[in-house]
Amino acid sequence: MFRAQANQFDDVVVKATDENLTSENWEYILDVCDKVGSSDSGAKDVVAALIKRLAHRNANVQLYTLELANALSQNCGLKMHKELASRSFTDALLRLANDRNTHQQVKAKILERMGEWTEMFAKDADLGIMEQAYMRLKTQNPNLRPPSKPSKTQITDSDRQKEEEELQMALALSIKENATSPSAAKSNAPQAGSNQPAPEQQQQPQAIASGTTAATVSRVRALYDFTPSEPGELAFRKGDIIAVLESVYKDWWKGSLRGQTGIFPLNYVEKLQDPTQEELQREAQMEAEVFAEIKNVEKLLALLSTSSSADARDNEEITSLYHKTVAIRPKLIELIGKYSQKKDDFTQLNEKFIKARRDYEALLEASIALHMVAILRKDLPRSGITHQVQQQQQNRDTATHLRTDLSPS
Structure with missing residues (x-):
């Protein structure tokens, strides 16, 4: 029995895609990229190591492997592109994406990366296998495509009232938390001499249910690219963080991104929690x-x-x-x-502040003008009456003088 020859990239790829990593380690990733450039067979060998890691059953390993492959595609040139667009690598991607046990997030990431590589390799006909595999993946997995946009249903008065109540509750809770935060911070402070690290609580994004109000949500992250089809809609790319402004329709909110404001569908985004301390x-x-x-x-x-x-x-x-x-x-x-x-x-x-200030000043000037008109209208009748009384008194005085002058002496 002969043992298979060890792949020189197995160890460094395992290190860069370890399931215990909390995020991509770019030092390890760049080490792999550098090692590829130091060997004539580097591109082929590293892709063979990637295929092994894609077969791992841990979703984190699979995601880190896809990110490593993406870094290699951007840093290691044409040889790497040819190996990524090979039948063996694309088959490994399709096999993983079509496995019913594969996590949905991994499937979505495969679709995303294959789409990017298809676009990256588009000018080279020799790399067409990637595009073929990408089109096959989209056909076999229609659920990975962006959902259809919801209808723009007007918000009812009861929905508005519910949103206002949620906003008031959120404000009250925020005031209460701020009032108790100094003592809470003191009680939660680590004891001197303790070597135990504080546990980190990762707040996971949440899907937004239909009919949810925007009162208690400040940020959302885009799950898909969105191209507006009507005026007033907000364009965004997958991964963008959108600031939520208000509810406009039942399943559409208004938000702002990169200086632009518009409405967006809720089924294209996920709710993000505010950052913890x-x-x-x-x-x-x-x-x-x-x-x-x-x-x-x-x-x-x-x-x-x-x-x-x-x-x-x-x-x-x-x-x-x-x-x-x-x-x-x-x-x-x-x-x-x-x-x-x-x-x-x-x-x-x-810009909003400047517009609000201009609108306020315009309203203030209009209000002052209306007030002055009202005063003038109120004072004009009085002036007329006073003038009439004075005229009548003058007439009476004149008549008195005439009677005095005409009376016999």
Whole structure:
């Protein structure tokens, strides 16, 4: 019995797609990308390792494998494209997508990635196997396609009343929580000397039931791409975070995204919980890690500007700095996206404020004008009466003088 030759990529691919990871580890992913470029058979071998991981029964492993494949497609050139568009890899994707035991989220991710690769490979006829497999997947799995848009049913008065009641309840609860938060924070503070980490509670997105009001929802995430077919609808891409403004129809809400405002169907989005204190702390920590690497980026640029190509290849310090700085790029891109969204939101908020101020000033001026007209209308009759009384008194005085002058002396 001869043992099958070990694949040089098995270990690094397993490390980058480990089921115990809490999110994609870009340092591990980039290690795989670098290793592919160092071997003539790298693209073929790494795809063979990916196929093994797709056969794993854990959904996290399958999702991480798809993300690793996507990173390889973007970083490793034409050889990698040919291996991803091979019959063996596309068959592995279809096999996983058509397995009734595969998680729905994994199936949706396969469809999404195959669609992206089809678009990426569209200009190369030799990579047409990916498009064929993608079309077959869409035909065999119609449930993975975006749903049909719901009808625009007017909201009833009872629905409006329900939304107002939910809003008042949410406000009351928020006030109560804010009033008790200092003592709660104190009681929840970790004890000194404790080595046990605080448990992290992941808040999962929730589907939005038909007829749900927007009173208690502040953010939603797009599950599918949405292209408007009527004026006033909001365009978005899968994964976009939309700020919820109000209910407009029974199954349509108004929201804002990248400075645009419009209505969107509820069955295209999922509800997001507001970030917890722990999540906000993680975001702050991620920002600190990115800014802490600025000095390494500057040092790397300085070393590269004074080194020859031969020196750079053998310089361990340059190699180490390069890997450190490349590892923060995904975090940097995420932060750019987050702050770009915040900038758009603040810009839109400023525009709304300016419009509200103009509308208020116009209403105020109109109100003052109406008030002045009312005063004038109220005072004019009085002025007329006063003038009439004065005229009558003057006439009486004149008559008195005449009688005095004409009376016999």
